[in-house]
Amino acid sequence: MADAKLKKAKVIFVLGGPGSGKGTQCEKIVAKYGFNHLSSGDLLRAEVESGSPRGKELQAIMEKGELVSLEIVLALIKDAMLKLVDKSPYFLIDGYPRELEQGTRFEAEVAGCHVVLYFEVTEEVMKQRLLKRGETSGRADDNEDTILQRLRTFTSKTEPVIKHYADKGKVIKVNASGTIDEVFGVVQQEFAKREIK
Numbered sequence: 327m328a329d330a331k332l333k334k335a336k337v338i339f340v341l342g343g344p345g346s347g348k349g350t351q352c353e354k355i356v357a358k359y360g361f362n363h364l365s366s367g368d369l370l371r372a373e374v375e376s377g378s379p380r381g382k383e384l385q386a387i388m389e390k391g392e393l394v395s396l397e398i399v400l401a402l403i404k405d406a407m408l409k410l411v412d413k414s415p416y417f418l419i420d421g422y423p424r425e426l427e428q429g430t431r432f433e434a435e436v437a438g439c440h441v442v443l444y445f446e447v448t449e450e451v452m453k454q455r456l457l458k459r460g461e462t463s464g465r466a467d468d469n470e471d472t473i474l475q476r477l478r479t480f481t482s483k484t485e486p487v488i489k490h491y492a493d494k495g496k497v498i499k500v501n502a503s504g505t506i507d508e509v510f511g512v513v514q515q516e517f518a519k520r521e522i523k
């Protein structure tokens with residue numbers, strides 16, 4: 327059931343392949359606009375850090391570059407949203423929905439989707455950025471084998487999500503191959519066009 331408290335939430339799904347710059351751009355958006363930011367990957371990594379048996383299962387799936395179960399991610403996001411709902415009506419939901427059913431379940435049980443912010447960049451650029459991030463990130467999934475699998479998962483599971491929302495006219499497609507500030511410049515222009523502020 328949708329929680330009444332979340333009825334006014336303006337949800338921005340932030341999508342893009344691994345290494346497209348979702349987290350980086352969300353940080354810049356938060357600094358300028360004060361929106362709430364939730365990353366499904368960060369929520370899952372926090373669960374892994376807790377050392378729980380469920381955390382161990384999650385880690386194994388993430389190291390294979392696959393998607394964890396919808397129920398787990400949806401519950402984590404919904405709980406986190408309830409804690410932030412009084413801060414700002416806007417929510418950047420980073421890395422979710424990664425498959426079609428995640429989107430439909432979220433919209434039925436949490437809140438509607440205002441827009442999708444999609445960062446588009448070539449696989450080669452994503453791969454290079456992730457290998458570089460892997461030098462310092464400590465993330466078990468920033469290695470060549472897992473990166474290739476994550477790119478495949480993105481193509482097979484997440485691209486259809488982007489198409490689904492594009493057909494509804496909800497996708498803001500941003501070329502994410504420029505510098506961080508160039509990409510953020512485009513994000514700001516696109517937000518202004520839609521009176522997102």
Ligand SMILES: Nc1ncnc2c1ncn2[C@@H]1O[C@H](COP(=O)(O)OP(=O)(O)O)[C@@H](O)[C@H]1O
Pocket residue numbers: 342343344345346347348349350351455456458459502503504505506507509
């Ligand atoms: N526009 C950009 N140009 C170059 N490097 C970038 C750019 N955006 C992000 N990065 C770097 O690429 C890596 C992946 O970015 P990140 O925001 O973590 O992506 P995602 O959350 O989509 O996986 C990080 O090391 C980040 O510093």
Ligand SMILES: Nc1ncnc2c1ncn2[C@H]1C[C@H](O)[C@@H](COP(=O)(O)OP(=O)(O)O)O1
Pocket residue numbers: 343344345348349365366367368370388391392393394395396399420421422423424428467476
């Ligand atoms: N919405 C979601 N559904 C299922 N699995 C998810 C998920 N969000 C994250 N994961 C799992 C699988 C991803 O390969 C891994 C890392 O996600 P992430 O931190 O969002 O990656 P990135 O920001 O590099 O794209 O966590």
Ligand SMILES: [Mg+2]
Pocket residue numbers: 348349365367421
């Ligand atoms: Mg990220």
